[in-house]
Amino acid sequence: MIDDAREADAAPEPKVEDQAAAVVPPARLTVAKTVERKGEAAPEPAAAPKKPWYQRLREGLSRSSRELRDNIAGVFTKRKLDEDTLQDLEDVLLRADLGLETAMRVTDALASGRYGKDISGEEVQAVMAEEIEKVLAPVAMPLELDLSHKPHVILVVGVNGTGKTTTIGKLAAKLVEGGLSVTLGAGDTFRAAAIEQLRIWGERTGSPVVSSKLGADAAGLAFDAYEKAKEAGSDVLIIDTAGRLQNKAELMAELEKIVRVLGKHDPDAPHTVLQTVDATTGQNALNQVEIFRNVAGVNGLVMTKLDGTARGGILVSIAAKHKLPVYFIGVGEQVDDLEPFSASDFAKAIAGVA
Numbered sequence: 001m002i003d004d005a006r007e008a009d010a011a012p013e014p015k016v017e018d019q020a021a022a023v024v025p026p027a028r029l030t031v032a033k034t035v036e037r038k039g040e041a042a043p044e045p046a047a048a049p050k051k052p053w054y055q056r057l058r059e060g061l062s063r064s065s066r067e068l069r070d071n072i073a074g075v076f077t078k079r080k081l082d083e084d085t086l087q088d089l090e091d092v093l094l095r096a097d098l099g100l101e102t103a104m105r106v107t108d109a110l111a112s113g114r115y116g117k118d119i120s121g122e123e124v125q126a127v128m129a130e131e132i133e134k135v136l137a138p139v140a141m142p143l144e145l146d147l148s149h150k151p152h153v154i155l156v157v158g159v160n161g162t163g164k165t166t167t168i169g170k171l172a173a174k175l176v177e178g179g180l181s182v183t184l185g186a187g188d189t190f191r192a193a194a195i196e197q198l199r200i201w202g203e204r205t206g207s208p209v210v211s212s213k214l215g216a217d218a219a220g221l222a223f224d225a226y227e228k229a230k231e232a233g234s235d236v237l238i239i240d241t242a243g244r245l246q247n248k249a250e251l252m253a254e255l256e257k258i259v260r261v262l263g264k265h266d267p268d269a270p271h272t273v274l275q276t277v278d279a280t281t282g283q284n285a286l287n288q289v290e291i292f293r294n295v296a297g298v299n300g301l302v303m304t305k306l307d308g309t310a311r312g313g314i315l316v317s318i319a320a321k322h323k324l325p326v327y328f329i330g331v332g333e334q335v336d337d338l339e340p341f342s343a344s345d346f347a348k349a350i351a352g353v354a
């Protein structure tokens, strides 16, 4: 669903025909809540009854949280909180990819109130959850669409396989469910499968897909996609890109060119540059954000595959270092597996507290 940030009271569900009113500048829409599937056929029927997303997040983070819990328990078995235990705890937190800043926040918070006292692993987990939430809260933001730009352009970047195309499909579904019209641009012109995958998402969500021949110029595709989206009166244009990091200079040139040609249509486009980050990646994800931030001006993140065998701590490191908004998390491969990011849910899941 879409929240209209201009309206204080609970507005009725926007209908497609109401959109003309909804896009009078400066219309800012907040994409926040979960898609509630309406009516009949779900695009990808699940084989078994699906677990709630929070359970999948918890399960995805269970390896990280179990390791943390066991290692913390190991540090604090019959030991007081002193310099040695704090150092051991810091090592445990660093090994969990939480990053130095957060590790120090946790040890400082413990040291300030409980130094020299006996302390249980559970108490440490509770403090850890609190401190992680403090790091994550500033980046847990809803995606805002500025529909005074029509279309609002979302450029999706990230290393191949991190979930760009799938995230685009899920996001398009959310927007369409909220009554917005969407055009998709198949800017990953290097992989036939990526173009085909986007076409399928286009069909599922009823969104036109602008594509070109395999190997065609991605910037040319982006330019055409904007034109088509404008002609169609789409509210949002989402453009897929290739994420080949093998040749950084080429990638940079390609993304810069995409941004440049979009700027010919609208100097502010792309309005959102969204990077998908695979949560199973570990430390390397930090470098990926660094690279795409420099190359493409990333201004928001989606952390994908948090239902898998996630290295969840890395999200905390990324938040502390880059301070980029995290709009959504991916908790599965299906259309409704994109959830707004909640600092408190994530912090509790990774710290393993209720």
Ligand SMILES: Nc1nc2c(ncn2[C@@H]2O[C@H](COP(=O)(O)OP(=O)(O)OP(=O)(O)O)[C@@H](O)[C@H]2O)c(=O)[nH]1
Pocket: 158, 159, 160, 161, 162, 163, 164, 165, 166, 167, 188, 191, 194, 241, 242, 243, 276, 304, 305, 306, 307, 308, 329, 330, 331, 332, 333, 337
């Ligand atoms: N479990 C899980 N799988 C996901 C999630 N998001 C994407 N995937 C899967 O990850 C794989 C790669 O996703 P894509 O969307 O093709 O990734 P991409 O970044 O577009 O990849 P390229 O097209 O190669 O650049 C696919 O099998 C997706 O179904 C998620 O949140 N959870």
